[in-house]
Amino acid sequence: MELVPRHVRPVPSQLGLYFKVGYNDHIDIGRSLASNPRWLSGIVLDPTLEDRHEEIRIQAAKCRLEIVLDTFAMELATLNGWTKTRSSLAWSGGQRNDPSDFTPTWISQFAGHLAHHVVSRGYTAVLAPTHFLDGPSSPWIDIDAALTLALRESLDREVGCEISIHYPLATSSGHIANQMARSRLLTKLRSLPIESLWMRIHPFGTTSSGPIALRRYVEVCRDFHQLNVPMVAERTGTVGLSLLAIGAVGGIESGVTTGESFDFGRLRRPRPRDGHGFRPSPRVYIGPLATFLPRDRARSLFESGRMKARLACNDTECCRRGATDMIARPGHHFLFQRMAEVQTLSQTPHHLRANQFLEEVIRPASDLLVQVTRIDPSFEKTRRRIEDWRTTVSSIVKESGMSTMSAAPRGRRTRHLRGA
Numbered sequence: 001m002e003l004v005p006r007h008v009r010p011v012p013s014q015l016g017l018y019f020k021v022g023y024n025d026h027i028d029i030g031r032s033l034a035s036n037p038r039w040l041s042g043i044v045l046d047p048t049l050e051d052r053h054e055e056i057r058i059q060a061a062k063c064r065l066e067i068v069l070d071t072f073a074m075e076l077a078t079l080n081g082w083t084k085t086r087s088s089l090a091w092s093g094g095q096r097n098d099p100s101d102f103t104p105t106w107i108s109q110f111a112g113h114l115a116h117h118v119v120s121r122g123y124t125a126v127l128a129p130t131h132f133l134d135g136p137s138s139p140w141i142d143i144d145a146a147l148t149l150a151l152r153e154s155l156d157r158e159v160g161c162e163i164s165i166h167y168p169l170a171t172s173s174g175h176i177a178n179q180m181a182r183s184r185l186l187t188k189l190r191s192l193p194i195e196s197l198w199m200r201i202h203p204f205g206t207t208s209s210g211p212i213a214l215r216r217y218v219e220v221c222r223d224f225h226q227l228n229v230p231m232v233a234e235r236t237g238t239v240g241l242s243l244l245a246i247g248a249v250g251g252i253e254s255g256v257t258t259g260e261s262f263d264f265g266r267l268r269r270p271r272p273r274d275g276h277g278f279r280p281s282p283r284v285y286i287g288p289l290a291t292f293l294p295r296d297r298a299r300s301l302f303e304s305g306r307m308k309a310r311l312a313c314n315d316t317e318c319c320r321r322g323a324t325d326m327i328a329r330p331g332h333h334f335l336f337q338r339m340a341e342v343q344t345l346s347q348t349p350h351h352l353r354a355n356q357f358l359e360e361v362i363r364p365a366s367d368l369l370v371q372v373t374r375i376d377p378s379f380e381k382t383r384r385r386i387e388d389w390r391t392t393v394s395s396i397v398k399e400s401g402m403s404t405m406s407a408a409p410r411g412r413r414t415r416h417l418r419g420a
Contacts (some may be wrong), residue, residue, distance in 0.1 A: 013350070016232055016409035017342045018068065019025075019335065020044040025256040028331030032339075033059040037192075039343040041251060041409055042066025042125070046280065049397035050121065051063055057122070066164070069118055073129030074170055077140075077401065090117055090131070099139040105142070106149050115154035118163060126151070128194065132264050134203075135173040136181045141177045145188050150354045152193040156225045164195035168234065169224075170264070172202050173213060178218050189227055196230040196409050200311040203394040205261020205290075206237030207262035207385075210225045211392040214239065218396055221248040222404050231406040235262040242393050244345055247405030251309020256284045258291060284326050285334040286311055289372065290384050294328055302327075304375065306360075310368065313337070319327070350405060354397045362367050362390045 017040055023031055029043065033056055042065045045053055060067050071091065075081025082096040090113040093101065102184050110129065118126045128148045131140040136169050148165060155163050163375035167189065174381065175181050189197070199221065204213055221243070222230055232251040233240045237260025238253035254260075258280050264358075284298035285291075302308040302323040312323035318336040326333045341361075369383035 002088075008061065013250070013346070013408040014039070014041075015342050016041040016230065017339060017388075018042050018044055018066070018206045018232065018251065018253040020070070020253060020255050020259060021046065021049070021053055021056065022255055022258065023049065023052070025331065026053045028055045028329070028335055029258055030059065031332055032335045033063055033065075036341055037063070037207070039339045040065060041070055044068045044070050044127070044253065045123075046070060047072070047089055047117070061122065061124075067123050068125040068127060068166065069121075069123045070127050071114060071129045074168070075267060080269050081267040087326045092113070099143060104146075105164065106156075107146050111147060111150035111154040115151060115160060116159045118155065119160040123163065124194070125166055126155075127198065128165050128167045130168050130170060131176060132267075133169075135172075135175055135179070137311060140184070141188060145192060148192050148194065163195060166196045166198050166232070167192065167194040168198040168200050170200035170202070170262075172264070173204060173216060177216055182220065182223050186226060187225075187376050188225065196232055196251075197224060197227060198232045198234050199249065200262045200304075201264050202264040205235055205263075207408060208240050208261050208263075209236070209239045209389075211388050212388065214242070214392050215396065218246065218248045221406065225404040229407070230409040235259045237261060238292075241290075241341055241345070241361070242357070242389055244342070244353075246354045246393060246396060247317065247350065248271060250406035250408035252342070257285060260292070279401045281403050282330040284330045285337055287313070288365060288368055289379075289382065290361065290386055295330065297321075299327055299371075301376070307372065307375070312361040315340075322345060337385050346408075354393065358390065358394055358397070362386065362393065366390050375377055392404045 019029060021043055032040070035134040043056065044058050045057060045067065047069060047136045057067055058295050071083070072086050072089070076086055079095040086092060087094050090140045093110070101359070114126070114129065128144065128151060129367050130144040133140055141417055148167065152165060155161070169185070199219060204217055209217070224231060227411055233243050233249040234253045236243060236252060239255070239256070243249045244252060281294065283292040283294055286298065302312060308323055313319040313326050313333060314322065315336070319333055346352055347359065366383070366386045368385055369379055
């Protein structure tokens with residue numbers, strides 16, 4: 001019998017999705033991990049909450065997810081980000097960090113303490129200890145490069161060769177928009193042993209990503225595609241799905257109903273005198289509108305039978321009692337829906353993702369918001385924002401299509417292949 005080869009359609013890449021675990025988020029994320037979620041890449045943990053989140057770290061390891069340590073290096077060097085709790089971290093030096101502290105000896109010690117913690121606590125990846133770059137002359141550019149190199153060396157000495165380093169690039173949109181500044185950063189990053197590039201652009205996110213900001217973000221990402229490493233958009237909220245759809249990034253990171261934007265300004269402001277901040281209340285994700293609402297506002301919206309029928313979750317695996325469960329368990333609902341959204345994008349061939357996302361997500365949300373705004377004018381700002389996304393993404397796709405695309409984060413798939 002003659003064997004005739006046949007063409008096999010390539011399987012679309014699995015896009016990356018990471019959840020950052022906040023103080024109480026272990027409850028909802030724990031429920032999600034119990035079902036061994038296929039469309040989650042990993043979780044990002046706070047080192048000051050390790051005891052509180054130990055159970056989900058163990059469960060994430062069983063699910064073969066990436067367990068990423070956030071070093072809080074950026075926060076440790078700011079007025080509002082430095083706290084007594086964070087100062088107790090072994091690599092912090094017990095003080096608010098300043099560029100002048102980072103002598104070669106300090107860098108070696110910082111990296112050594114950090115690597116030991118990462119390896120001993122069973123993390124599979126770590127965010128490089130980077131800082132906010134406020135301009136082309138920022139001293140942090142060279143310091144962060146030295147820290148990343150030292151961390152790689154220290155991890156290898158600690159038998160952490162398999163542990164990935166993800167590099168958070170934290171900077172302002174004004175700085176990163178400058179072509180010369182980007183060229184300098186590209187040159188510096190090419191020499192670093194990083195697995196992926198995580199973008200923290202100030203200000204950017206669901207509520208601060210107008211047409212110009214969104215277009216600029218895509219332009220910046222496509223420039224950094226030259227590095228040939230996966231890119232992850234941090235703290236971009238729902239607009240991050242647009243970035244995934246057009247291939248600007250290969251993964252997104254999110255809090256649980258929080259963390260929709262990156263605002264470095266809050267870290268510059270003095271802390272309250274009592275030393276305490278506040279934890280935002282969980283919000284309800286309204287998928288058909290691509291937006292979040294406070295619980296009381298969502299409850300009022302669902303009082304209209306028509307709106308309830310159009311907007312309540314009808315996925316019985318997520319919310320068996322529809323709107324009631326959405327409001328009672330907003331974290332669970334959001335996690336389930338965001339994973340489903342990334343799953344849909346992942347299963348769509350890359351050359352079809354942008355147009356399908358526009359036609360099946362953004363356009364229906366925009367049209368539906370027109371109707372909702374007639375009933376409740378307070379949605380006008382949300383309607384304009386979604387309409388701006390629709391126009392801008394459509395324009396980008398028409399102008400350049402999927403000219404370049406970010407690869408998806410490889411960490412989880414790599415460990416599967418190695419049989420870890």
